[in-house]
Amino acid sequence: MNGMGTGILKGLRVTLKHFVDTFVDDMKYAGNKYFNQDTFEERQGLSGKGIYTVQYPEEKIAVPERFRFVPFLVVNDYDDPVAPGDDWCTSCGICAKVCPPQCIWIVRGEDPETGRPVPQPEAFYIDIDICMNCGFCAEFCPFDAIKMDHDYELASYDRTGEHIYDKEKLSKEFSYWYSIAPSRVVEEAKDRGGWEHKDVIKEKKKAAKKGGAAYEPDFSVYPGEVRRESGGVALAEGTAAVAEAVEAPAEETVDEDRLERAQMLRQNALERKRARS
Amino acid sequence: MTDQVIPNLKDTDIDGAVEALKDMFPDAVSDDTREGYSGVMVDKSRLVEVARTLRDHFGFDYLSSATAVDYGQPVPDDPIDDPVIDGSMEMVYHAYRTSGGPAMCFKTKTDRDQAEVPSLIGVWRGADFQEREAFDLFGIRFPGHPNLKRILLWDGFQGHPMRKDWKEAYYEDEQKPFGSRWPGGHVHRAEEKNAYGKNVQYPADFDLGKLTDVSEERLYAGMGLGVNVEDLSDNTALKTDRLVVNLGPHHPSTHGVFRMIITLDGETIDELEPVMGYLHRNHEKIGERNTFLHNMPFTDRLDYISSMSNNLGYAMAVEGLLENGKRYSPPTYRAEVIRVLMAELTRITNHLWAIGFLLNDLGAFFTPALYAIAEREKILDFFEATAGSRLMCNYMRFGGVASDVPDRLTSVANLVNDQVRDFNTMDYLTELINESLPSAVDELDEYLTDSEIIRSRTIGVGHMSAQQAIDYSAAGPLLRASGVPYDVRRADPYSIYPELDFEVCTRPGGDIYDRYLIRLDEMRESIRILKQVLPRLERTRGENIFAGSKQHTPRIPIGESYGRVENPKGELGYYVVSAGDKKGTQNPWRYHVRAPSFINLTPLGLMSTGQKVADVVAVLGSIDIVLGETDR
Numbered sequence: 001m002n003g004m005g006t007g008i009l010k011g012l013r014v015t016l017k018h019f020v021d022t023f024v025d026d027m028k029y030a031g032n033k034y035f036n037q038d039t040f041e042e043r044q045g046l047s048g049k050g051i052y053t054v055q056y057p058e059e060k061i062a063v064p065e066r067f068r069f070v071p072f073l074v075v076n077d078y079d080d081p082v083a084p085g086d087d088w089c090t091s092c093g094i095c096a097k098v099c100p101p102q103c104i105w106i107v108r109g110e111d112p113e114t115g116r117p118v119p120q121p122e123a124f125y126i127d128i129d130i131c132m133n134c135g136f137c138a139e140f141c142p143f144d145a146i147k148m149d150h151d152y153e154l155a156s157y158d159r160t161g162e163h164i165y166d167k168e169k170l171s172k173e174f175s176y177w178y179s180i181a182p183s184r185v186v187e188e189a190k191d192r193g194g195w196e197h198k199d200v201i202k203e204k205k206k207a208a209k210k211g212g213a214a215y216e217p218d219f220s221v222y223p224g225e226v227r228r229e230s231g232g233v234a235l236a237e238g239t240a241a242v243a244e245a246v247e248a249p250a251e252e253t254v255d256e257d258r259l260e261r262a263q264m265l266r267q268n269a270l271e272r273k274r275a276r277s
Numbered sequence: 278m279t280d281q282v283i284p285n286l287k288d289t290d291i292d293g294a295v296e297a298l299k300d301m302f303p304d305a306v307s308d309d310t311r312e313g314y315s316g317v318m319v320d321k322s323r324l325v326e327v328a329r330t331l332r333d334h335f336g337f338d339y340l341s342s343a344t345a346v347d348y349g350q351p352v353p354d355d356p357i358d359d360p361v362i363d364g365s366m367e368m369v370y371h372a373y374r375t376s377g378g379p380a381m382c383f384k385t386k387t388d389r390d391q392a393e394v395p396s397l398i399g400v401w402r403g404a405d406f407q408e409r410e411a412f413d414l415f416g417i418r419f420p421g422h423p424n425l426k427r428i429l430l431w432d433g434f435q436g437h438p439m440r441k442d443w444k445e446a447y448y449e450d451e452q453k454p455f456g457s458r459w460p461g462g463h464v465h466r467a468e469e470k471n472a473y474g475k476n477v478q479y480p481a482d483f484d485l486g487k488l489t490d491v492s493e494e495r496l497y498a499g500m501g502l503g504v505n506v507e508d509l510s511d512n513t514a515l516k517t518d519r520l521v522v523n524l525g526p527h528h529p530s531t532h533g534v535f536r537m538i539i540t541l542d543g544e545t546i547d548e549l550e551p552v553m554g555y556l557h558r559n560h561e562k563i564g565e566r567n568t569f570l571h572n573m574p575f576t577d578r579l580d581y582i583s584s585m586s587n588n589l590g591y592a593m594a595v596e597g598l599l600e601n602g603k604r605y606s607p608p609t610y611r612a613e614v615i616r617v618l619m620a621e622l623t624r625i626t627n628h629l630w631a632i633g634f635l636l637n638d639l640g641a642f643f644t645p646a647l648y649a650i651a652e653r654e655k656i657l658d659f660f661e662a663t664a665g666s667r668l669m670c671n672y673m674r675f676g677g678v679a680s681d682v683p684d685r686l687t688s689v690a691n692l693v694n695d696q697v698r699d700f701n702t703m704d705y706l707t708e709l710i711n712e713s714l715p716s717a718v719d720e721l722d723e724y725l726t727d728s729e730i731i732r733s734r735t736i737g738v739g740h741m742s743a744q745q746a747i748d749y750s751a752a753g754p755l756l757r758a759s760g761v762p763y764d765v766r767r768a769d770p771y772s773i774y775p776e777l778d779f780e781v782c783t784r785p786g787g788d789i790y791d792r793y794l795i796r797l798d799e800m801r802e803s804i805r806i807l808k809q810v811l812p813r814l815e816r817t818r819g820e821n822i823f824a825g826s827k828q829h830t831p832r833i834p835i836g837e838s839y840g841r842v843e844n845p846k847g848e849l850g851y852y853v854v855s856a857g858d859k860k861g862t863q864n865p866w867r868y869h870v871r872a873p874s875f876i877n878l879t880p881l882g883l884m885s886t887g888q889k890v891a892d893v894v895a896v897l898g899s900i901d902i903v904l905g906e907t908d909r
Contacts, residue, residue, distance in 0.1 A: 011724045046713050093458075100453075182689065
């Protein structure tokens with residue numbers, strides 16, 4: 001360049017263009033630019049012009065399905081007719097092993113009398129200060145029992161107590177997972193062969209075989225959704241209070257066969273233990 | 278070696294070079310015969326001689342990596358039964374030819390208690406920081422090194438932490454996974470059960486109360502504390518004060534926490550010494566406690582602007598080890614296509630960031646940076662929908678990638694005020710690569726390239742010649758802006774780069790302006806690559822992204838591997854050693870990162886000497902460092 005400032009002027013033309021673009025863009029939306037779902041995709045897409053900011057927290061960019069933040073534990077829906085609120089976790093410990101910063105702590109469930117491990121965690125902790133949100137636990141869980149959450153607003157006033165999440169705080173019902181990752185839920189259900197937990201599906205398949213039919217779940221629609229839409233249970237937000245109300249009557253309808261079988265297995269184990277000692 | 282006429286050995290292939298070297302030094306050079314190892318062992322008494330021969334007669338003019346490995350027992354009472362772990366220290370060097378080709382890897386052993394290896398700084402200046410790092414972390418002394426002192430840790434630090442018998446403050450176990458997590462995982466916070474009471478150990482004779490930092494003596498001298506400043510200045514010349522200025526560590530232009538001790542003569546820089554390590558967390562020690570897979574998300578945190586390429590380099594290093602095993606299937610074609618897609622998008626995000634912040638350093642505060650960042654966001658949106666995170670992608674796996682590119686980039690409202698978006702992925706990528714990014718690069722070009730202010734601030738400033746750049750092991754845009762056409766993607770090709778059509782950009786100037794221009798050039802070449810990747814992505818749709826089965830704790834065959842990629846900031850290398858368990862180990866014995874941001878700082882002093890103090894900031898910006906990688 002000749003040092004006469006033409007290069008600077010050329011550059012300032014770019015800044016001016018951005019400046020003007022922002023106002024033209026504002027006018028295009030006629031005062032309806034922000035806090036508006038209809039314009040959001042265009043504003044925050046490839047063809048967005050002018051100023052690019054999002055007015056957090058009045059508006060937030062919804063995160064994609066694969067987004068990963070501190071994990072949660074999947075439990076049965078609280079309005080599940082068979083086993084409401086049951087853990088999907090079998091406390092196999094794979095997530096704890098594969099966790100790079102080792103922030104997952106699991107106390108494996110044990111039968112108090114036999115000492116045999118039961119497929120349910122007695123306690124489950126995640127230190128969310130240490131969690132690096134890598135997503136390995138969810139990626140390698142063979143039971144789809146631990147998933148990465150989308151709720152990134154976890155700030156609190158106390159780091160020592162509140163940031164170690166226990167099982168109660170970590171557990172979220174399956175419907176929640178369905179609501180934040182609708183397409184992945186279906187993919188995973190297809191891989192498992194049904195909507196339920198792997199072990200439940202196995203039993204259902206066995207039962208169906210006994211009955212001479214094949215177990216063919218309908219993947220086009222999630223049963224929990226149907227249950228809610230048909231007004232079976234009024235459960236809007238999945239709050240604890242509602243969940244409790246549902247849990248009480250549901251307990252009576254717990255599958256009798258399953259209970260019986262579990263009792264039998266336990267008795268057998270107790271006998272074996274006695275025989276050993 | 279005698280003064281006989283040396284035949285031209287610069288064109289020999291690597292095996293020929295090894296044979297010729299053994300002929301020349303029959304008693305000092307021998308093959309490394311350990312299982313899974315390659316390269317040659319050099320007797321340390323003749324190391325410098327061998328290195329000089331390699332450089333002058335064999336043409337290995339570029340020292341990529343120099344690092345140490347401790348083959349001592351971590352727990353002497355419970356020794357690991359493996360002949361490789363023989364209680365010695367080892368220095369490992371990887372030298373390359375800038376004309377291309379594989380590495381000449383040579384090693385030298387030294388005693389662990391009296392660890393001492395002659396310095397190679399006289400052969401390759403690039404050995405400077407790397408030898409200081411080996412001294413700092415391993416306690417190996419390098420006679421001949423002019424400035425052998427700690428580089429990442431401070432002088433009051435107890436011990437050399439990369440030694441196998443050194444235990445950190447919150448030490449729990451040699452290797453992860455820790456036994457306390459399952460099945461009896463009763464939670465506690467490490468701070469509460471700290472064996473040492475505080476999270477740092479001091480040497481036995483160390484008195485904190487009387488702490489003085491001798492490294493800062495000159496600095497305080499410059500401030501006139503306890504020293505007669507007049508004595509420091511040269512009274513025979515023009516009467517100017519010599520002044521020591523401390524730039525950083527908390528300075529907005531240092532891109533993090535980084536310090537430069539600058540000796541000024543008037544406004545001109547006489548001497549510059551970088552001080553780093555404020556962000557040091559001993560990434561490599563963590564890496565040795567981790568399993569191989571655990572390290573993947575940790576690599577994200579090195580150069581956090583370009584995590585995808587960090588992942589790729591590490592995946593390639595471990596795949597290099599897996600190749601030695603029986604059951605290994607290399608990544609599928611689609612996986613390689615996706616890897617290149619991600620790596621090149623990363624290069625663009627990095628260079629946008631680098632240019633934006635270089636302009637910040639020049640005084641064009643934040644307008645150029647924000648224009649650049651707005652474009653970068655569009656790429657990060659794609660990363661987020663594919664990998665689950667914008668910066669900490671954790672996307673590559675050994676043998677493929679974590680998940681396929683989704684059909685739609687779609688979000689789901691979950692929190693209050695969430696606004697959703699939904700794009701078709703292929704349409705999004707096509708528009709991004711064919712329209713958005715090229716126009717963004719053109720706009721930056723128009724905006725900045727001809728600006729007289731930028732030209733006068735950058736042309737001829739921070740100069741480094743091609744010869745110096747090679748000697749100082751500069752890498753990436755820094756090297757190519759000095760006119761050296763060296764790019765790992767072409768020099769030592771990996772993935773699907775051989776079938777892609779692109780140029781290795783160079784600029785002849787070797788100054789800040791050319792380092793800015795080369796980043797524009799490289800973004801344009803990346804877009805050219807991406808345009809070729811798109812049809813391949815379309816064609817392979819639905820194919821497998823992962824070869825073999827995904828394992829959560831893969832057993833890695835024993836041996837060593839050096840995997841390197843052309844990261845946006847330069848050559849990123851991982852030196853990984855798997856040793857111990859004959860059946861294949863879960864945890865790396867050694868995990869070393871050849872960090873381009875760290876080694877590119879070696880010539881900072883060279884480039885800054887003779888410049889004005891305001892230019893230092895611009896020189897540093899033109900190197901484009903990330904402290905997460907520099908300090909590790």
